[in-house]
Amino acid sequence: MSFQNPVFIPGPTNMPEDLRRACDMPTLDHRSPLFGEILHPALEGVAKVVGTKKGEVFVFPATGTAGWEVALTNTLSPGDKVLATRNGMFSHRWIDMCERHGLDVTVIRREWGEGIDAAAVEEALRADPAIKAVLATHNETATGVVSDIAAVRRAMDAAGSDALLFVDGVSSIASMPFHFDDWGVDVAITGSQKGFMLPPGLAITVFSAKAADAVEGAGLPRTFLDIRDMRKGYAAGGFPYTPPVGLLNGLNLSCRRLLDEGMKGVWARHHHIAEGVRAAVEAWGLELCAVSPELYSDTVSAIRTPEGFDANRLVAHAATRYGVAFGTGLGEVAGKVFRIGHLGSLTEPMALAGIATAEMAMRDLGLEVESGSGTAAAEEVYRGAGAPMAMAA
Numbered sequence: 351m352s353f354q355n356p357v358f359i360p361g362p363t364n365m366p367e368d369l370r371r372a373c374d375m376p377t378l379d380h381r382s383p384l385f386g387e388i389l390h391p392a393l394e395g396v397a398k399v400v401g402t403k404k405g406e407v408f409v410f411p412a413t414g415t416a417g418w419e420v421a422l423t424n425t426l427s428p429g430d431k432v433l434a435t436r437n438g439m440f441s442h443r444w445i446d447m448c449e450r451h452g453l454d455v456t457v458i459r460r461e462w463g464e465g466i467d468a469a470a471v472e473e474a475l476r477a478d479p480a481i482k483a484v485l486a487t488h489n490e491t492a493t494g495v496v497s498d499i500a501a502v503r504r505a506m507d508a509a510g511s512d513a514l515l516f517v518d519g520v521s522s523i524a525s526m527p528f529h530f531d532d533w534g535v536d537v538a539i540t541g542s543q544k545g546f547m548l549p550p551g552l553a554i555t556v557f558s559a560k561a562a563d564a565v566e567g568a569g570l571p572r573t574f575l576d577i578r579d580m581r582k583g584y585a586a587g588g589f590p591y592t593p594p595v596g597l598l599n600g601l602n603l604s605c606r607r608l609l610d611e612g613m614k615g616v617w618a619r620h621h622h623i624a625e626g627v628r629a630a631v632e633a634w635g636l637e638l639c640a641v642s643p644e645l646y647s648d649t650v651s652a653i654r655t656p657e658g659f660d661a662n663r664l665v666a667h668a669a670t671r672y673g674v675a676f677g678t679g680l681g682e683v684a685g686k687v688f689r690i691g692h693l694g695s696l697t698e699p700m701a702l703a704g705i706a707t708a709e710m711a712m713r714d715l716g717l718e719v720e721s722g723s724g725t726a727a728a729e730e731v732y733r734g735a736g737a738p739m740a741m742a743a
């Protein structure tokens with residue numbers, strides 16, 4: 351079997367060697383004090399990465415999807431009203447999860463490519479003060495759209511709402527600006543396999559005091575994902591069950607790497623790499639799925655292919671001919687977009703390799719893209735920058 355490396359899917363992302371090795375460790379007694387030496391710095395690191403001094407971090411052996419469920423089941427009861435915006439595949443799936451849990455969901459429908467409309471959130475909250483939670487997907491990985499979470503919080507405050515704010519930061523946290531305390535987030539959710547550059551396997555959640563207080567009154571059933579058991583486990587130096595020690599060791603090191611670089615540096619690096627990709631897209635004469643520049647994601651670009659061209663063919667061709675992985679379009683934009691993931695461990699030369707591969711694949715399949723146009727445009731973005739890219743693979 352051959353491996354695709356680097357990958358340009360929007361997660362799982364490329365793993366730096368030291369992080370990969372940190373996950374691959376000998377068996378350790380998870381009930382010994384040694385485990386606490388891994389766990390507690392990892393939890394503290396996550397808190398710093400998401401920008402909280404007050405929030406409580408809970409990490410489960412699962413993925414981002416379970417993180418959604420952690421938020422819902424620890425705070426809500428069957429029949430509770432929640433408000434959610436649907437603007438892509440991941441917000442859609444989170445809404446589906448709410449419905450399957452018997453929650454009463456008011457859905458604000460947006461075109462795929464649009465962001466969350468804070469004014470619509472405010473209007474819906476004014477219309478229904480009984481809404482208990484607002485769900486916001488910070489970065490819609492399916493469409494490459496980032497939404498303004500501070501604006502959502504302002505809308506909630508303007509409406510006088512007492513609802514909890516749940517934010518899916520699966521493809522934004524540890525890559526794009528995220529301010530848990532300043533934005534007044536109540537539960538943030540992410541996974542290990544994107545900005546943290548680790549294998550999949552950790553659902554990482556952060557709770558505000560208000561969200562954590564809701565747990566006693568929450569009537570939705572939970573056992574494995576109960577934050578109270580997790581909290582008790584942490585206090586005793588462990589998990590309520592067998593923890594994925596290697597992944598947590600990786601998380602500890604990943605946080606150290608990110609914090610050593612500085613979160614502002616991490617965000618700037620992602621923005622810079624993304625700007626090069628966007629310059630290439632423009633030079634190709636193609637358009638992003640995101641409908642306006644303030645929505646452009648710094649972690650993933652969903653690129654529309656010309657009408658009548660199946661974008662999945664391009665992804666398949668790049669994989670079989672060049673051994674390079676791009677993301678396919680999902681749901682409503684399946685076959686209409688391909689996605690270049692540009693998050694995690696990525697340098698300018700790595701990004702150029704991805705851009706060149708996309709360019710070759712498009713030309714192989716007969717799309718009218720000028721040879722070298724995308725790489726030339728990206729090079730101009732990359733050459734000009736002063737700071738070297740710290741996070742090499």
Ligand code: PLP
Binds near residue numbers: 520541
């Ligand atoms: N939310 C977003 C924005 C995502 O991009 C993903 C996965 O790509 C998920 C949730 C689901 O996460 P997981 O696949 O780790 O369960």
